Amino acid sequence: MTERQLTGLATDVVVFTISEHRLRVLLVSRSRDPYAGCWSLPGGMVPIDEGLEECASRMLREKTGVHGVYLEQLYSFGEPERDPRGRVVSVSYYALVPPGRLQGVALNGDTLGWWPVDQLPELAFDHDAIVRMAHQRLAAKLEYSTIALQFMGERFTLSELQSVYETILGEPLDKRNFRKRVRNLPCIEDTGERFRAGKHRPARLFRVTRPHRVEIIK
Amino acid sequence: MTERQLTGLATDVVVFTISEHRLRVLLVSRSRDPYAGCWSLPGGMVPIDEGLEECASRMLREKTGVHGVYLEQLYSFGEPERDPRGRVVSVSYYALVPPGRLQGVALNGDTLGWWPVDQLPELAFDHDAIVRMAHQRLAAKLEYSTIALQFMGERFTLSELQSVYETILGEPLDKRNFRKRVRNLPCIEDTGERFRAGKHRPARLFRVTRPHRVEIIK
DNA sequence: TGACATAGTGTAGACGCGACACTAACTTTG
DNA sequence: CAAAGTTAGTGTCGCGTCTACACTATGTCA
Incomplete structure (x- = not known):
């Protein structure tokens, strides 16, 4: 069986909140990158001893200080060319954060921002597809869940x-x-x-x- | 950021068919393994230059000779301890094969078998959870899709x-x-x-x- | 020609969903 | 203190959808 090593496995998290009557997504601005100047979802490589959801949950906590909120696996993205730096498969999650839980988190900064889902800046990789899918899933779940x-x-x-x-x-x-x-x-x-x-x-x-x-x- | 290398990324495929009025799943019997004697889903490591769905589709073709059938990503399983041999994250898919497409495929052999979903043998890893989730998804989709x-x-x-x-x-x-x-x-x-x-x-x-x-x- | 086996058909009641407009209660201002 | 402003809160009727339910039609075979 073919066993060439993968470059890496990452998780990316679509963190949703609602403020000013808009559905917003947390984005991180990238520096020193093929995608410098773009924004991307918070995410990173999965350590060898950490579960996927655990990793996503940690990403969320590191960026927002928030824990214990709703977090669900969305989809795994693995086109070979999705990251120009090498093969990276991303297991994506989405999280829902009540606006009241966002006390200390900067609402907009140079490196972290809450962007309206319908007015996103240019995103790195396939992250716009990830955000769109997360939004669809969320909207669909409104109909048949709480x-x-x-x-x-x-x-x-x-x-x-x-x-x-x-x-x-x-x-x-x-x-x-x-x-x-x-x-x-x-x-x-x-x-x-x-x-x-x-x-x-x-x-x-x-x-x-x-x-x-x-x-x-x- | 932590970047310890992962042992590997695999895809596993829940291949469904219907025969004798039963919903059946294709299983492979394992030899030389911590799980020798058990059965498992067809699957394997993802080569560095192959997409996830492409890989799942190839697994399906290699085991059954079938291609061009319905194939959908199910979920990614990544608990650190799910494979006793090392860290392996599995992106799982499920496929639907019309019974008429299974001409040459042995219906039951020593190393390959079609097992009724409600009478599975002992499965390796977390594969029984994968099969159950796939069955649930399929049943749910009956209600709101074709x-x-x-x-x-x-x-x-x-x-x-x-x-x-x-x-x-x-x-x-x-x-x-x-x-x-x-x-x-x-x-x-x-x-x-x-x-x-x-x-x-x-x-x-x-x-x-x-x-x-x-x-x-x- | 009669027994058998599956194909094929309609209706009536319950229920859920959408469209739709006015009154209630509090605050503020002149 | 009265009137205007602002959001909270409420019920009905019609339509379409879903469910429960039983008999006739058309072929084969002995």
Whole structure:
């Protein structure tokens, strides 16, 4: 059997968050590279004694300080020519970070930035294809799972949740139909609290009952 | 950044076919191994200049002589301890082979066998998890795509198609409801031909209009 | 010609989904 | 303190879809 050695195996992570009503992706700007000037996904080589998900989780933590958030394997990209420096296969993941968890993380810096998925800069390698696939997967999962709740903080209003759906799907949803759908999810719960107002009628606050669980519905 | 070299990257392929009303998986029996006596999925190391899908496709062709069938990436398995001989990450695929394409392939031999998914022998590594995941994915795709047509030959009857669904799902389906659902798929076509009888009323023969396309429905 | 075996067909009730517009409650300002 | 502004919150009706369910049609074979 052919056993020529591979150059390397990497993981890349599409880190999503939502801010200013936009779905955003964390990107790293590259220096000294065939791709200098471009941006790329946070990622790196997988050490020999580290699991794939473990590695992706570490990348996420190193870049954002965030841990314990939703992380799912996306796809593995392995075209021989995808990295001009040599053969690198990338096992990609995507992660969802609630905006409230991003306290200390610079929102935009020279080397790290949160870019709107629909206005990405030029990306290195095949990273734009990876981001597109991750966005598709996320949007698809909205329809048949409770994955959107991973973007919510401790307490949230139904309007905030609807806004998350609309931001990810890129289209407005009907308010009454949305509330019907969402209110008889088993994993969401009215806290009874009603405050946190603006200059208008205060909204009910809801809570996710099992915050780390993503349920398949329908 | 840590760059210790990986031992290797492999692909493994879950090759499905249907025969005798059973969903079966192609397995290879292992000799001289920590897993001697066990069976495993067909697979092997990925050469440095070969794409992942290309590699999986070659594995399939080498074991079965079959090419040009449905092949899809499933998942990448990379726990550090999954292979006792060293660090091997496996990018797994699954393939669907219509029974009619398996002319010359031995149905059961010492080193190659078609095993029913629900009666597998002991498998090496984490291959049973891989097979289970592939079966789940396939069953899920029956619901929202036309993937089942990948098991059909040139012409087929609706009863044959129903049997494929039932075999994969492991449960009987209502005949009338099934036919309603399937007859207004756009990608299926009545050939007008009606023969191919047993000792009973002959059935209509259908044809897939775009045999290599798997459509998403609903 | 009758027994047998599979092919083939329709309907009625339950349910889910989308379209659609107004009232409720709080804040701010004049 | 009244009115304007702003978001929260609510229900119904029609349509299409899914499910459950049983009998007739058409061939073969003895």
